[in-house]
Amino acid sequence: MYSHVNKDDDRDIVIYQRRPLNEYQQVHNRISHGKHRTKRLVVENNDNRLKKFRWDLNRLRSEFTDAVSKLVNHMDSHHEKVEKQLKMFSKTIQRTTVASGLDQFRRDGEIFPNVV
Helix, strand or coil: CEEEECCCCCCEEEEEECCCCCCCEEEEEEEECCCCEEEEEEEECHHHHHHHHHHHHHHHHHHHHHHHHHHHHHHHHHHHHHHHHHHHHHHHHHHHHHHHHHHCCCCCCCCCCCCC
16 A cells, blocks of 8 residues: 655545455545545556456347347237238138129129138
C-alpha cells in the first residue's frame, strides 16, 4: 500500500491498495480531509477488462441466439397459419367452381349434393 498527494488540492490523499481477494481489481480510497469522507473507487486493470469483455461478448452471443431462435419459431408458426389459410381458400375455390360448373347441367328444381 502506498499513498499519493493530489497536486491540485493538498487536502486530498489517494491511497492505493491491492486486495488479495480479487487479483484483478485495484482499489483506490480517496480520503478528503476537508469533507471528512472516504470515497472508494475501483479501477480495473487490463486482465479484468478482458475478462469483462469476454463475459459481455458471451452474454450478447447468448441473447442473439435466443432472439434468432424466437424469430425462427415465429416464422414457422406464421408459415403454418398461412398454409392452413391457403388450404381453406383452395377448398372454398373448389366448392365454388364445382357448384358454378354444375349449374349449367341443372334441370328445373334439381339439387346437387356437395361434393367436397
